[in-house]
Amino acid sequence: MSLQEKDDIANEVIDKFKEVQEKKVLGDYRSPTVHVSHLTQPCIRRSWYDFHEPPTQPDYSSICNFFAGTILHENAPLSKRNEVPLGANIRTMKPIKSKEVTDLIKYDCVTGTVDDIIEREGDIVIIDKKTYNGAKKTLKEPDPDYVNQINIYKLLLHINEGVEAKYGCIIYLDKVKSFKDPTAFVFDLKPLQTIKEEVIRKLDYLKMTIEPDRTVTWRCNWCPHKAVCNPPMDLKGNWS
Numbered sequence: 001m002s003l004q005e006k007d008d009i010a011n012e013v014i015d016k017f018k019e020v021q022e023k024k025v026l027g028d029y030r031s032p033t034v035h036v037s038h039l040t041q042p043c044i045r046r047s048w049y050d051f052h053e054p055p056t057q058p059d060y061s062s063i064c065n066f067f068a069g070t071i072l073h074e075n076a077p078l079s080k081r082n083e084v085p086l087g088a089n090i091r092t093m094k095p096i097k098s099k100e101v102t103d104l105i106k107y108d109c110v111t112g113t114v115d116d117i118i119e120r121e122g123d124i125v126i127i128d129k130k131t132y133n134g135a136k137k138t139l140k141e142p143d144p145d146y147v148n149q150i151n152i153y154k155l156l157l158h159i160n161e162g163v164e165a166k167y168g169c170i171i172y173l174d175k176v177k178s179f180k181d182p183t184a185f186v187f188d189l190k191p192l193q194t195i196k197e198e199v200i201r202k203l204d205y206l207k208m209t210i211e212p213d214r215t216v217t218w219r220c221n222w223c224p225h226k227a228v229c230n231p232p233m234d235l236k237g238n239w240s
């Protein structure tokens with residue numbers, strides 16, 4: 001076999017793998033409902049663009065990240081109740097499935113999938129798995145966005161099942177070490193009324209017909225909407 005033929009086979013195998021990644025990620029791609037993750041990042045304007053600007057296709061790096069995350073979540077259940085889909089109309093406090101959300105109530109409803117739910121000595125704990133790069137990041141406390149995410153799951157779980165989770169737990173898995181030596185943080189969850197008010201405030205922002213204010217952070221560097229938003233990007237790396 002010539003070198004050229006070997007190269008051709010190698011390229012076909014690589015293309016096949018990329019095709020599998022894309023199919024897995026784009027095939028499962030999120031329906032256009034307000035997802036919990038739309039309400040947890042610091043810039044609500046970014047989420048606003050997700051609904052009010054033409055959709056953007058994720059780039060290949062994002063597809064790879066989603067793909068790795070999907071493999072992890074599909075293969076590491078920590079309890080009988082894992083990958084639990086939840087949806088609710090937050091204004092009426094009624095459960096709803098993602099496929100039942102119409103345009104009319106889009107900004108009233110939130111959907112999401114809880115990684116794992118466990119019950120320990122009568123208390124419910126909501127668990128979320130997060131991957132990170134241990135070579136670049138030192139863990140001291142859980143990321144506030146992730147804490148916020150689990151609080152919103154608490155509200156969704158309460159609306160769907162009438163229970164009140166007491167604790168959140170984030171287990172961090174280091175991609176560089178192939179998930180060796182995980183770190184976990186456990187924290188108290190907020191009162192339901194406080195979570196509800198915060199979620200409704202953000203849903204009101206998403207409903208607006210003009211963009212909410214920018215929240216400029218280092219994340220703007222990777223925002224898919226930075227061209228339309230045009231934030232002050234000259235400060236790359238200096239934002240906390």
Ligand code: SF4
Nearest residue numbers: 043046214220223229
């Ligand atoms: S570029 Fe920055 S300020 Fe603008 S929408 Fe994205 S995250 Fe928000």
